[in-house]
Amino acid sequence: MRNTATIAILVFFVTLSRAQDVPLFKSQNPLNIRATGSIKSIKKNSNDSTLVAGKFEFEENGKWTLVKVESRVRGNYRLRNCYFPPLKVEFKKKDVQGTVFEGNKSLKVVVPCLNSSGKNTLVRKEYLCYLMYEVVSPYYFKTRLANFQLTETSRKKPRTHDLLSFFVEDNSMVAKRSNGKVVKKKGIHPSAFDEAQSVRNDYFQYMIGNADFSTVYQHNSNTLYVGSKFIPLSYDFDMSGFVDAGYAHTNAPTLGTGDPRDRVYRGFCKSADIMEQVRKEYLTKEKEVHAVIDADASYFKEYEVKTMHDYISGFYDILRSDAQFETAIMEQCRTK
Numbered sequence: 448m449r450n451t452a453t454i455a456i457l458v459f460f461v462t463l464s465r466a467q468d469v470p471l472f473k474s475q476n477p478l479n480i481r482a483t484g485s486i487k488s489i490k491k492n493s494n495d496s497t498l499v500a501g502k503f504e505f506e507e508n509g510k511w512t513l514v515k516v517e518s519r520v521r522g523n524y525r526l527r528n529c530y531f532p533p534l535k536v537e538f539k540k541k542d543v544q545g546t547v548f549e550g551n552k553s554l555k556v557v558v559p560c561l562n563s564s565g566k567n568t569l570v571r572k573e574y575l576c577y578l579m580y581e582v583v584s585p586y587y588f589k590t591r592l593a594n595f596q597l598t599e600t601s602r603k604k605p606r607t608h609d610l611l612s613f614f615v616e617d618n619s620m621v622a623k624r625s626n627g628k629v630v631k632k633k634g635i636h637p638s639a640f641d642e643a644q645s646v647r648n649d650y651f652q653y654m655i656g657n658a659d660f661s662t663v664y665q666h667n668s669n670t671l672y673v674g675s676k677f678i679p680l681s682y683d684f685d686m687s688g689f690v691d692a693g694y695a696h697t698n699a700p701t702l703g704t705g706d707p708r709d710r711v712y713r714g715f716c717k718s719a720d721i722m723e724q725v726r727k728e729y730l731t732k733e734k735e736v737h738a739v740i741d742a743d744a745s746y747f748k749e750y751e752v753k754t755m756h757d758y759i760s761g762f763y764d765i766l767r768s769d770a771q772f773e774t775a776i777m778e779q780c781r782t783k
Contacts, residue, residue: 468589469550471614477592478547479506480612485601490532493519498537505593507547515542521555522683528694529560531597531610533683555615558595560685560694567611569685569692571746572755574613575739576655576684582735583728584647586625586671586678589616618669621680627673633665637715637781641676646725648679649714653776654729654736654762656688656710689758708758716780726766733763 482503493499498517505512520532534556543549557573559566577590595612598605622629637645640662648668652660660667662679671678686695688708695707736759744752765771 469616469620470547471551471554471591472589472616475591477594478614479596480504480593481511481596481598483598483600483605486531486599487601489518489534490520490526495519495521505547512546514546514548515539525560530562531558531560531608533557551617552619553617555617555682556612557615557683557685558610558612560692562608563693567609568747568751569690570611570613571743572690573685573687575743575755576657576687576689577613577615577682578739579655579736580651580681582732582739583651584644586621586644586673586680588618588621588680588682590614615682618671618680621669622671622673625671625673625678627671627678630670630672630677632670633663635663635670635677637663639677641673641678642717642721643725644676644678646714646717646721647728648681649712649780650725650729650776652681652687653710653712653714654759655684655690656708656758657684657686658707658711658713659683659686660713689755691754710762710775712776712779714776714780716782719777722777722780726772730763730766 480503482501484501489499489501498519500515501518502513502515505514516536516538518534518536520526521535522529522533526532535553536556537553538548538551540552543551548554557570559570574590574592577588581587591614593612593614595610597608597610599608618629645662648662652658660681660683662668662670662681667681667683669680669682671680684690685692686707688706688710691708737756740752740755740759747755765775
């Protein structure tokens with residue numbers, strides 16, 4: 448009887464979780480989308496508070512559907528240094544009703560930074576970071592890959608780019624799923640954040656070799672308030688050592704290291720018990736983390752797959768060794 452009741456409860460929560468999914472994230476098959484526009488124009492005419500009206504098409508069951516959107520650029524560094532700026536798009540309810548985008552008010556769109564030969568490989572590596580975060584954290588952004596055909600009209604002759612991209616759900620959707628709310632305030636003291644979740648986030652950033660974040664100042668990180676506790680919710684991992692983007696090298700020295708593949712632990716010190724608890728959590732999930740890479744191995748060259756596995760293994764070697772864990776993490780955690 449107990450087993451039956453337990454199964455019934457599990458089915459209820461799984462069903463509830465799926466019911467909360469909007470159509471976009473019910474599938475992991477890449478969408479096909481296409482748009483025509485001026486990259487220069489959206490860089491010039493949009494910012495954090497100004498959106499530009501536009502439209503794009505998506506393909507579903509062999510049919511292309513037009514969607515109206517408002518878009519803006521995001522990310523100061525990427526706006527200055529990237530050929531393709533990362534975007535945020537917003538929808539009106541009536542414009543997406545009955546489409547795969549129904550239920551979304553806004554989405555981040557991750558695109559390549561530079562117009563280089565390996566641009567799409569870097570996007571897929573960053574996408575894997577989001578999937579790995581799902582393994583180690585109960586709070587995460589859902590994502591959906593998209594093959595994005597962009598026809599650029601700001602040149603003398605229109606030029607078409609075939610870009611790998613992915614959509615990232617809005618933080619309000621994560622808050623709703625978590626029965627929490629989004630906190631806009633910056634400068635929240637590190638001690639106010641949930642200890643375990645802070646450490647999970649900090650270990651993850653260290654695992655992928657990312658120093659380009661701040662939970663306190665909400666740099667590449669949002670804050671949720673769930674059950675009387677502040678929860679960090681990180682995004683934008685293209686500056687990480689795991690992704691190893693060439694343009695990250697120009698930014699790394701300001702983050703404490705000359706090479707983005709060199710890990711720097713930037714988490715704040717928490718209780719030794721919590722640090723050890725989360726250490727054990729990560730060790731139990733090592734195979735699951737590597738499985739994320741294996742699931743997408745066919746999209747990479749053999750040496751790229753090996754490099755990604757080796758990089759993650761380097762993190763787990765540190766966790767397994769008491770001496771390395773003490774030196775690399777416990778002695779490096781921040782007190783201010």
